[in-house]
Amino acid sequence: MTCPFCGHREDKVIDSRESKEGDSIRRRRECLACERRFTTYERCDEVPYMVIKKDGRREKFDRQKVLSGLLRACEKRPVPMGKLAELVDDVASTLLETPDRELPTTLIGERLMEGLKTLDKIAYVRFASVYRDFQDVEEFVSELKNVMLNRKV
Numbered sequence: 001m002t003c004p005f006c007g008h009r010e011d012k013v014i015d016s017r018e019s020k021e022g023d024s025i026r027r028r029r030e031c032l033a034c035e036r037r038f039t040t041y042e043r044c045d046e047v048p049y050m051v052i053k054k055d056g057r058r059e060k061f062d063r064q065k066v067l068s069g070l071l072r073a074c075e076k077r078p079v080p081m082g083k084l085a086e087l088v089d090d091v092a093s094t095l096l097e098t099p100d101r102e103l104p105t106t107l108i109g110e111r112l113m114e115g116l117k118t119l120d121k122i123a124y125v126r127f128a129s130v131y132r133d134f135q136d137v138e139e140f141v142s143e144l145k146n147v148m149l150n151r152k153v
Contacts, residue, residue: 001029001040008033049095052104061095061103063088070112073127079120087115121147 002009008031015028025042049061070084091111095103109131116124128143 003031004038005036006034047101050102052102074123077120077123079123083119
């Protein structure tokens with residue numbers, strides 16, 4: 001390890017500790033040349049989880065991006081933040097279960113809409129209108145009719 005102070009390439013490890021989460025190791029080191037101490041962290045190199053967009057592009061899964069989309073759909077609605085976080089966790093766990101670490105956004109969107117439909121019908125229709133890219137009022141009204149028919153059953 002190169003010393004950040006003098007650039008010397010030899011040091012000794014004074015202390016090693018595992019992080020609380022168990023995903024990294026913190027090491028206190030002392031440079032053998034200048035005797036100053038510094039800290040390094042060791043982490044396992046992970047392959048990122050990817051989503052396959054409708055146009056075929058691949059993008060890194062961004063939990064915050066999914067949550068912000070849900071928050072927009074639930075704006076001024078009585079939907080608890082904890083429920084939205086659970087919904088995102090559900091989608092993230094689906095991604096963790098896929099062996100190739102990729103999931104199409106169509107599957108993610110459908111899962112989110114299923115969850116929203118049980119939480120809040122208005123938020124569901126808002127999300128669906130953006131996700132399914134409604135082009136005219138007829139598509140919007142058709143989706144509203146489906147929601148209203150399923151509500152009465």
